[in-house]
Amino acid sequence: MKNRFWGKRVLAVLATASLALPLIAGCTASEAKDTEQRVLRVATLWGSQDDSYFRQQFTDAFELTHPNVTIEVVAAVDQGSMYGYGTQEEQQEMPDSLENMKKIMTGDNPVDVVVADTATLKSLIQENMVKQLDPLIQEDKFDTSDIVPSVIEGIKDLGDQSIYALTPTFSSSALFYNKAMFQKAGVEPPTDNMTWDDIFNLATRLTKGEGKDHEFGFSFSTYQGGSPYYTMQQYYSALQLKIFDDKAEKMTVDSPQWEKVWSTISKLAIDKVIPKGDEPQDQDPNGRYNPLQGDLFLSSKAAMVIGDYSYINQLIDANKNADKMEGFTKVDWDVVTPPVHPEAPEIGGNIYLSSLMAINSSAQNPDDAWELIKYMNSEDWAKIKARSSYEMVSRKSFIKPKDGLDYNIQAFYTLKPVPPTNTNLDNLYQKMPSLWQVSEKGMEYFTQVLENKKTPKEALGEWAAKGNEMLEKLKKDPKATF
Known part of the structure; x- marks a missing residue:
């Protein structure tokens, strides 16, 4: 009897131990995940070998609080490659920042996070190259209620009312x-x-x-x-x-x-x-x-x-x-608030979202990518940067009048940003370096209106005719000059 009782106790202990093993293993895996060194690749549209400004502005604080993550900044276009542009007799083609961004988002070593402006982000959303963030926001109960409404609405306008990016700052x-x-x-x-x-x-x-x-x-x-x-x-x-x-x-x-x-x-x-x-x-x-x-x-x-x-x-x-x-x-x-048109009473103010942060759909490290975006858009980060950033932080609780003054600070963030009219515009200018001259030609005709030499209708008609000639020439030869 005594031996049988002892045997049952041994079996019970072994059974309990076997149940505990997965838990121990799980803790070990989690601890390993927290301590292993990882690289998070962050892409910017333009940059250089000296990315110290970007790091000081955005990622240094994250690395300080996440010592196991090392940020690697990858520029879609190296600004150093622009030296000497336009000095040769044969006109060079401007680097295509959007296409370059797509290249570093794909391949064997794709970037994890993309930092871009509205036009670029809209193109990436349309091509399903960035992840929708709404499920992650809901899963982590990430509070967006304090983010400036016009900023959130501007972001949603880019993604058919879904959120594909967040931005810690904006200008206005x-x-x-x-x-x-x-x-x-x-x-x-x-x-x-x-x-x-x-x-x-x-x-x-x-x-x-x-x-x-x-x-x-x-x-x-x-x-x-x-x-x-x-x-x-x-x-x-x-x-x-x-x-x-x-x-x-x-x-x-x-x-x-x-x-x-x-x-x-x-x-x-x-x-x-x-x-x-x-x-x-x-x-x-x-x-x-x-x-x-x-x-x-x-x-x-x-x-x-x-x-x-x-x-x-x-x-x-x-x-x-x-x-x-x-x-x-x-x-x-x-x-x-800046003036508005009756046709668009909620839009104006030149609100510019230049630091939109999104997760690459092909990210190798999506978890850390989301951690970075959460941190950059958190109350802690906003509190640190509210007084040191040349832009406004996106969390309205930390937007205060400067120097103890009393002025209508809400005027800077009440209106929604103007959505991009053409997400392909930068690409067009890069492929046709002289395209800007079509826009510049309008100055000549507008001046004639200011000098009472032409009516607005006459001047616009002549600009349209001349511009069409120029566009036709560029269609046949994208490198054509005027």
Whole structure:
């Protein structure tokens, strides 16, 4: 009896031990996974052998908290290869960043993470080359509720309302206005969600003076100089207008929408409500550097300007050093959302998502790739970078006015970004290096409108005809020059 009882106890212990073995093995495998050294390959569109800036901006903190993971940065296009471009008699073809990105995403040693802009990401989504992140977000209960809504919505617009990437930062612009100039004119200042027509009407009321005393009501840029032909893209981009079709085979500017754009902007320039681009710039009589020179807003030459987020630093610095600058009065300013079109009331502000992070569908290390993206878009990372990044962090809890000031910081992230009109545009410019001259040709015809030599309709018709000739030539010979 005693021996049989002892035998049963031995069998019970052995059975328990055998059940525990898989658990022990599992723990060992998990611990091994946590301690083994792994390489995570991260692809960028452009880069160089010295990738220190990218690492400082994004991945150093991740490596510090994940000592078993080593980040290898792989550039789709090495910027060093661009040295000497265009100096030879025979024109070289620009590197195709999208095609190069696809190459490093495939093959024997594909990259794990892709860092790209909206146009590139949209192309990769359309070709099923990046993973959908929604299942991972749900599985890990990764909180996206604090991410700026316009950023999330902009990302979803790229992927048919699914999330294929996240971005830790974004850049944006807003409408800056000079409070004192509005008070002096007895005009109510702008508010959020105004249309372009609303702003242009305000600008007309704020415009006054002649010669060097002239004050513009509005400017597309903070700096003086340059034709509105270039800066008015901010006006028409939300309307999804294109200069030529997606294959660069036919001009699309000969249309009622384009005519309205040119008519509106040229009249504002002719009436001096906005800068025309040919105004003389103030020069320091002693030839010294003047930080206000050419800055329409700081010099109170424009009541309203479109400026990006980083412009706040210049305003703060100028106001802090007002006593050191002769003739400068501190600018009492605030911001509101950029103007919108009634056809697209939620879109504007030039929100730019340039650091979208996605997982390669062929990633060798997808788990660490997701860990990197989660960390880069976490509250911890946002807290670290909120005050040191030149862009805004994507988590709105950490977006605060700078230097203890009180201004409408939400104006920079209320509106949704403009979706890319043509994801193939960069590729077209790379294959046809002279394609930019088709766009540049428009400047010649717009100037004729500003000089009252042609109506907008006439000028656009001639640009369309000339542009079609140029596109036909490029179709036959992509390396053709003009």
